[in-house]
Amino acid sequence: MAGFRGIWALVSTQGASSASGAGGQSLASEEREIIEGMRAGDDRAFERLVRVHIGPLHAVALRLLKNDADADDIVQEGFLSAFRNFDSFRGDARLKTWLHRIVVNAALQRLRRSKSRAGQQADVVDVTELLPRFADNGYPEHFHQPWVQTIEELATRAETREQVRQMIDKLPDNYRTVLILRDIEELDTSETAELLELSPGTVKVRLHRARQALRNLLERELELTANA
Amino acid sequence: MSEEDHCRAGRHGHRHDISCREVSEFLLAYLDRELDEPARTEFERHLQLCPPCVHYLDGYRDTIALVRACTRADAAPAEPSCESQRPKKAPPEGLIQAILSAKCRAAKRDPSE
DSSP states (O other), X not given: OHHHHXXXXXXXXXXXXXXXXXXXXXXXXXXXXXXXXXXXXXXXXXXXXXXXXXXXXXXXXXXXXXXXXXXHHHHHHHHHHHHHTGGGOOTXXXXXXXXXXXXXXXXXXXXXXXXXXXXXXXXXXXXXXXXXXXXXXXXXXXOOOOBSSOHHHHHTOHHHHHHHHHHHHTSOHHHHHHHIIIIISOXXXXXXXXHHTOOHHHHHHHHHHHHHHHHHHHHHHTTOBTTO | OOHHHHHTGGGGTOOOSSOHHHHHHTHHHXXXXXXXXXXXXXXXXXXXHOHHHHHHHHHHHHHHHHHHHHHHTTTOOOOOSOGGGSOOOOOOHHHHXXXXXXXXXXXXXXXXX
């Protein structure tokens, strides 16, 4: 659990900055009851905290770790950490934001540890091969065509949604995590940089390459152009 | 004029001050509105003359939108139709019980919590 200690300052300040998103209105009554119950040591408040937040937290852990058992483990670790460190939760922050940072940070730590043990997975794509190529004079080697299907058409098909998720999972972890945090979890560049221990510039470069690689992969695998 | 010719129109009078490679490289900065005004103007002038770069930009934007659309209802299994009628995935009760038990054990080990 020692790995959690260093993030409390981070999650406190970031939680606070996200709390005013709903026009500065007071916390929802359920959230207030949970917070008051947690501070009073009420077991039922902890159970409500778990039941209200476990779904999205498990989803983000699963996105990052790609493994149910690891996601379960990290979510459990995250809730226990939140229980032990609830004193550090600031009342002006959203519980959802605070818990999200705890679980994301724990999942990233797990990912770093498992990567150093196991190396890269076999079905991961080479991002550099999926980036657009240019001649010396700056002209593209391949002239891009418009996509023949709209996002709405694509996203309504369950099979396509599953294919898209699988293609995201094929990106190398250092690109995949940036894409998940920026484009799915919608964290900003500085939050992402802090969680991943990278510079903001590196986050931007990786996000751009991840999107470019995924764009190419989607176009090719889903046959999105008339020439496909 | 084909799109390829159009893109290469720099040779025929529509001089591009930035290349297709630079458009690709600075796409993120453009979308995040981080280009200064002269660079943004050059970028947009290139787009007016270069349909392939416009298609690339559109596909890039669509990729972001598709990622969001396909992960919003995350963990939804591949199954036909009735998307809106599908019940939300139930919370994993076994995991909830495991967390509650672990918390009880942790509280007993350190009653101050």
